[in-house]
Amino acid sequence: MTAILIADDDPDIRDLVAFKLEQAGYDVRAVDNGLAALSAARENPPDLAVLDVMMPGMSGVDVCRELYANPATATLPVILLTARAQEGDVEVGFGAGAVDYVIKPFSPRELVRRVEAVLARTRA
Amino acid sequence: MVGIATGALLVLTAVTVVLAAVIIFGRAARRIGDARRARLAAPARRALLALAAGDDEQANFTTLARLEPGVWRAVEPTAVALLGKVRGEARAVLVSVFEERGSGERALRQTRRAGAVRRARAAEVLGNLRRRDAVPTLVALLADPDPDVRAVTARALGRIADPTAVPALLASLVGPRPVPPQAVADAVLRIGADGRDALVGALDHPAELVRVTAVEVLGLVGAITAAGRVIEVLSGDASPAVRARAAVTLGRLGTRQSLGPLLTAVEPTQPPALRAAAARALGDLGAVAAAPALGTLLADPDHDVAHAAAYALLRMGDAGRAALARAAHAAPAGSDPPVETATARAGAYAREALAVAELEARRRVGAAAAAAVR
Numbered sequence: 015m016t017a018i019l020i021a022d023d024d025p026d027i028r029d030l031v032a033f034k035l036e037q038a039g040y041d042v043r044a045v046d047n048g049l050a051a052l053s054a055a056r057e058n059p060p061d062l063a064v065l066d067v068m069m070p071g072m073s074g075v076d077v078c079r080e081l082y083a084n085p086a087t088a089t090l091p092v093i094l095l096t097a098r099a100q101e102g103d104v105e106v107g108f109g110a111g112a113v114d115y116v117i118k119p120f121s122p123r124e125l126v127r128r129v130e131a132v133l134a135r136t137r138a
Numbered sequence: 139m140v141g142i143a144t145g146a147l148l149v150l151t152a153v154t155v156v157l158a159a160v161i162i163f164g165r166a167a168r169r170i171g172d173a174r175r176a177r178l179a180a181p182a183r184r185a186l187l188a189l190a191a192g193d194d195e196q197a198n199f200t201t202l203a204r205l206e207p208g209v210w211r212a213v214e215p216t217a218v219a220l221l222g223k224v225r226g227e228a229r230a231v232l233v234s235v236f237e238e239r240g241s242g243e244r245a246l247r248q249t250r251r252a253g254a255v256r257r258a259r260a261a262e263v264l265g266n267l268r269r270r271d272a273v274p275t276l277v278a279l280l281a282d283p284d285p286d287v288r289a290v291t292a293r294a295l296g297r298i299a300d301p302t303a304v305p306a307l308l309a310s311l312v313g314p315r316p317v318p319p320q321a322v323a324d325a326v327l328r329i330g331a332d333g334r335d336a337l338v339g340a341l342d343h344p345a346e347l348v349r350v351t352a353v354e355v356l357g358l359v360g361a362i363t364a365a366g367r368v369i370e371v372l373s374g375d376a377s378p379a380v381r382a383r384a385a386v387t388l389g390r391l392g393t394r395q396s397l398g399p400l401l402t403a404v405e406p407t408q409p410p411a412l413r414a415a416a417a418r419a420l421g422d423l424g425a426v427a428a429a430p431a432l433g434t435l436l437a438d439p440d441h442d443v444a445h446a447a448a449y450a451l452l453r454m455g456d457a458g459r460a461a462l463a464r465a466a467h468a469a470p471a472g473s474d475p476p477v478e479t480a481t482a483r484a485g486a487y488a489r490e491a492l493a494v495a496e497l498e499a500r501r502r503v504g505a506a507a508a509a510a511v512r
Binding site (some may be wrong): 024027028029030034037118119120121122123124136 | 183186187189191192193219220222223224225226227228229306
């Protein structure tokens with residue numbers, strides 16, 4: 015089963031994304047901070063990670079950079095989920111290595127489509 | 139004397155014990171209450187998440203619409219929060235639950251009730267439901283005695299995105315009960331280009347903070363048709379801070395007509411902060427015609443101006459980099475003894491910018507290689 019890691023400090027978003035992805039047939043692991051996401055990704059790399067940008071301590075962008083810098087996780091596709099919608103913020107996200115950027119408020123259905131598209135591209 | 143001291147000590151000890159007990163029991167009661175509400179809300183929360191996720195909409199809608207009032211009160215904070223976090227069908231179906239339960243009408247009534255938390259929650263509900271009919275009520279609430287209610291109300295007006303609220307939002311920046319500038323700017327930004335006319339009108343407001351905010355948001359919403367008015371602000375506003383922000387906005391808007399006024403704004407007779415902002419804006423504009431003027435600014439005695447000019451040239455592409463390379467070449471690094479001349483200053487700023495560009499290029503090569511592996 016395709017494994018997806020979710021990191022978001024907002025329990026509502028975390029539970030909603032997890033619920034939606036589980037309904038779509040993915041094996042979901044959800045954590046509430048960046049450091050836990052990094053540990054989880056390193057211990058057992060998922061097929062894809064959905065990371066909130068604004069998390070206390072370590073942001074999603076920081077996690078993305080760390081994953082990217084480590085050969086064991088450098089190929090892990092990351093989708094950033096964030097309320098920061100300015101052009102510069104999106105550039106920073108892609109600059110950190112993210113493959114997609116979903117802006118809050120978001121459509122859960124669209125998020126699943128984005129996940130599917132990224133996974134399809136990765137496996138192509 | 140000893141008796142009085144002993145008595146006072148006993149009273150103090152008793153007061154301390156009572157206070158500690160109040161705190162402990164208060165916290166315990168709150169935890170028990172939170173746990174009870176969470177237990178009560180758990181099944182409904184599951185239905186709420188499923189509804190927001192688009193799963194079995196009719197069954198979950200019915201479950202939520204028929205919840206006992208006590209259970210709904212327990213789950214309502216989550217529902218209100220979710221409204222602001224999702225869009226599309228997920229949001230529409232959540233709104234229909236609120237409508238079915240009469241939450242909007244209740245929130246309208248609660249904006250006039252005692253208790254700041256209640257009023258703030260009501261404002262949040264109305265904003266998340268995007269009730270346009272609530273705009274006059276919310277505009278009045280911008281002057282609420284409680285600062286948190288005012289900030290929440292500004293956010294709610296931004297979510298409703300009715301442009302008629304823009305003048306009131308901007309006016310709320312000043313006065314005896316002001317709303318924080320960040321909350322106002324975010325709200326007006328969410329309203330977007332529809333608020334253009336009100337933003338342009340606010341450029342004549344007597345308060346500097348209102349003009350700064352208005353000119354900043356005009357740039358962020360990409361109000362290109364307002365560029366002419368922003369140019370007037372750049373050259374004619376009484377406040378250097380407003381003029382500097384106008385320069386930033388012109389850089390964001392990127393219109394051709396901004397070039398001349400921005401070149402005037404970097405002249406040595408202008409305030410340093412304005413010159414630095416205008417130099418950065420010329421970089422955003424990316425007009426090659428500005429390269430000679432920015433090249434001259436590399437030797438400017440003001441650090442911010444010279445630094446901004448170097449990075450502006452960097453963003454300008456080939457013409458800018460050529461100007462930087464010329465300046466760096468004219469004053470090679472490591473002259474001994476170090477000489478503080480205009481040429482040396484320009485060379486130092488040019489070398490710094492080129493070095494940063496080189497690092498960025500290497501990082502991008504690395505990123506591209508990793509992306510190729512993916």
